[in-house]
Amino acid sequence: MAGIRPLTMSAISAVIAAWAYFGMPHAPIVVALAVLGIVAQFPHHIWRLLKSPRLSLFASGSPAGTFIVPRAILAFAGYLVAQSSTLEVLWLIGFYFVLGAELTIRALADRVVPVARNLPGYRLRDSLVLDPAWAYLISSLALLLWPLRDSFPWLHAGTTVMLAVAGLLTVFLIADASRLILRRRATSTQLQAALNAYEPRFLLHWQAPKGTSYQVSMWLPYLEQTGHPYFILLRSPENFDEIARLTNRPILLRESLSTLDDVMVPSLHAALYVNTATVNNHMVRYREVTHIQLNHGDSDKAPSYNPSFRAFDRNFVAGQAAIDRFAANGISTTSDFFEIVGRPQVASVQLPVSPISAVSQPTVLYAPTWQGFYQDTDYSSLEFAEAIVQTLLFEGYRVIFRPHPYSRKNQKHRPLIERVNAILAADPRDHVYGRAATEAEIFDLFNESDLLIADLSSVVSDYLASTKPIVLVRRETSEDVSRTLGSACYELDVASGTLDKTAFAGLLSTIRADDPLSGRRTDVSAYYLSDVPAEGHAQLFVDTLDKYLS
Structure with a gap:
């Protein structure tokens, strides 16, 4: 649908433009309704903007930069249905500038991602002051009203003011996004200083599709019971907000392999994992820490005895069944690879x-x-x-x-x-x-x-x-x-x-x-x-993990 809808809207807009060019009756109304249809695709964005105390949505969740071709065609159609003049040509040029700038906003805003949250000593802003949706909504409203300017003369000034506001917004958003991106590249020193002061004993490394935070949430209560400082290291921006809702512990985002060096502070003893995501390979190369796979469930499914588990130093498993499962499927491991920790969640x-x-x-x-x-x-x-x-x-x-x-x-x-x-x-x-x-x-x-x-x-x-x-x-x-x-x-x-x-x-x-x-x-x-009573699983897990944190 993401590709079909803009194409469909482009075709409809082209028909409307031709209709307007040949002087068909009621063309301005049809143009206005078509633009209204585009705006109506995003009512949830208007609602989110009104109710959100922080207008800091990612561009990926914003309509900014979408339906560019349909809006460009409709703007030209609106120009054709009325008497052309120098002012209208300037208006059209201004609208196309705002329209093109949305693509720049979207590209930059997609790179405005958090670096760290809840980390003592780290205070840099990690989101845009305004949501890019504002530029989209104001310019689209101006486009909606522009074809009606001959019927309502006051719209000449009104649409010009709206377009000017949209233009100023685009310039501000581009400047704000550029500043945040450049500033983020200079945060390595501050981030390392804050982490060194925090002295984390271990980290939890995680990347997974959005909506999979249960993999992390099921372990958080037991990580807290260790009593050691730790942080969660994410590799994808789409995971950031959902994890931030789960914990007050520091959350760090490092997207590329080259940025991982910044978080490997001397106090770290272990890195924990709860799935077998491919990007785990980026972290296991750091041999100065012990890499421990917790996984997010134990079953007889093939993924539970995947040979990729051997990339980790230790595999924490619920019971003897997991150990025998590897052997039964020909996956050889070292004698100290497994640690039976029960299943704390079943308490x-x-x-x-x-x-x-x-x-x-x-x-x-x-x-x-x-x-x-x-x-x-x-x-x-x-x-x-x-x-x-x-x-x-x-x-x-x-x-x-x-x-x-x-x-x-x-x-x-x-x-x-x-x-x-x-x-x-x-x-x-x-x-x-x-x-x-x-x-x-x-x-x-x-x-x-x-x-x-x-x-x-x-x-x-x-x-x-x-x-x-x-x-x-x-x-x-x-x-x-x-x-x-x-x-x-x-x-x-x-x-x-x-x-x-x-x-x-x-x-x-x-x-x-x-x-x-x-x-x-x-x-x-x-x-x-395991044969440990259910109420003892959590303590067994904590005690076993503690062996690798000192």
């Missing part, structure tokens, strides 16, 4: 008050995973979600539908999610879905449910801590699921490409009747999550 997971057979209306947490980056890591059952949920409703279950956050970014899976949400919305029972489910803590949903239905993912491993029944959806006949995990989960096999609702209903009846795998889950939980 809040509650054991059931009574078995599922004693619950009159059980609640099912259905948490399908996402499709992965590659075909061989696609474990998602979302194509069967509608049939799964319909069966659950028919069998009398209350449903919590929590798809993986990445799934909504997939054009194939987004409508599947919406269909399931619609089914649950139409049912009179108190189901949880949509934002209510996605914004809730996953471990709170564990406690609210009596049964889990999920694909192969860390959700399954974590749910073992609850000792409640688990139905594992098997899309493929692959051997990714270990025999140990398989022995603790009921299997819903959809490898044939269809869901047998009758067999699924029978499986649910078996679970509710006597739950024959109840005892087995306790043993497998210790294998995947």
